[in-house]
Amino acid sequence: MTDTWLADTRTSYDTVAVSYAEHMIGSLDGAPYLRAALALFADLVDRAGGGPVADVGCGPGHVTAHLAGLGVDAFGIDLSPAMVEVARRDHPGLRFEVGTMTALDLPDADLAGLLAFWSLVHVPEPEVPAILREFHRVVRPGGPVLLGFHVGDRAKHKTEGYGGHPMNVYVYRRPLARVSGWLRDAGFTVEAExxxxPDDPPPGGILIARA
Structure with missing residues (x-):
């Protein structure tokens, strides 16, 4: 499973890209706390001097577009070519690229900030620390990073997804403290958890840190 997770994630989201995009339409409208977290992140980017911000694992681009609406110079990166195609279709004024969080095609300290909004949930435990080190490499010193993820302490194998299409991914729920520890080990300073x-399964976790 660990050896094939990238290929399985890419294939799964290529398969569900159109249905997933339809599912996510308006999803932030009924999520005031997520909108507040994104607004805070946008403010932190601005206070740090502004500049390009990567939405890593952007999916259909709805969060990238939301950040752009808040004045952030946001662009999206996603593993799935089909997702990137949908994002470009739905948000033609924004930049979207195919790429992998395991090896970002970006220079060192290139970004003013980075967002991974529920895009780490399919990454196996042993792989997360290296990915967070890669995030630290591309964000300039003092730049904010926001991670959103499912909170818990277990994994579930997902075989069917949006629109009833087949998927083959594991969905990981992780304690806030564990992810915060990984961030610190990668060189970040954690500022908010x-x-x-918390009463809904699964709860959501937001972590904000600085490079």
Whole structure:
């Protein structure tokens, strides 16, 4: 499973790209705490001097577009070519690229900030620390990073996804403290930990850190 997770994730999201994009339309409208976290992130980017911000694992681009609406110079990167195609179709004024968070095609300290909004949930545990080190490499000193993820302590194999299409991915739920520890080990300073909707399974976690 660990050896094939990138290929399985790419294939799964190529398969569900159109259905997933339809599912996510308006998803932020009913999520005030997520909107507040994104607004805070946008403010932190601005206070740090502004500049390009990568939405890593951007999917259909709805969060990238939301950040752009907040004045952020945001662009999206996603593993799935089909997702990138949908994002470009739905948000033609924004930049989207195919790429992998395991090896970002960006120079050192190139970004003013970075967002990974529920895009680490399919990454196996042993792979996360190296990915966070890659995030630290591309964000300039003092730049903010926001991670959003499912909170818990287990993994679930997902075989069917949006629109009933087949998928083959694992969905990981992780404690806030574990992810915060990984961020610190990667060189980040953790500034905020937020647990969202703790009574709903699964709760959401938001971490904000600086490079």
């Amino acid at each position: 937020m647990l969202l909707e």
